[in-house]
Amino acid sequence: MRAVLLLFFLLSGIFLFAQEQEQEPVQEQEPVRVPFLILPPEKGELWFSPSAEIALYSKQSFSYGAGFSIAYGKKASIGIKAAFMFDERNEIDVLELHLLFRLYILGEAANSGPFFQLTGGPSIFFPREGEIALPADFGLLSVGISFGWRFLFGRTFFIEPSIRGGYPFIAGGSLAAGLRF
Secondary structure (H helix, E strand, O other): OHHHHHHHHHHHHHHHHHOOOOOOOOOOOOOOOOOOOOOOOOOOOEEEEEEEEEEOOOOOOOEEEEEEEEEEOOOEEEEEEEEEEEEOOOOEEEEEEEEEEEEEOOHHHOOOEEEEEEEEEEEEEEEOOOOOOOOOOEEEEEEEEEEEEEEEEOOOEEEEEEEEEEEOOOEEEEEEEEEEO
16 A cells, blocks of 8 residues: 555655646737837838038138938938038028938948938029029039948937038038938
């Protein structure tokens, strides 16, 4: 009888340890989404940003103004940029209409961090002698290269300071804030 009880306890112990424990299925909770702060991972390729601009179109004075950019792409972006600037001495105003190509330095981690941007297109000048001439008296082909940094806030909002150099302007800079879609 003792042998039967001992055999019973040994076999029941083996069967007890051999069984898998049933686990309740874990339900994944949906993350709380704030519509303007979080985008699904497949989004974020179209972006636009208004900007404050400054440029040196002459050695004597600065030109101040505002711009607007819209582009498409993650690791590299292609788009357009327009800016209108007023000269500090009221001598000449400038309208820049540029195509842009932006390359993020960090590659796969694009849409934030450092970037290089190439721009090119017409710069149309409006002399301030008397009244503004429409159409403008003259314009030049403008080319430039910018270096900037995109700081992301959430997945949608960003701020971008940048500096630039090129022709016909000597140097410039901008501070942009924008949205990604």
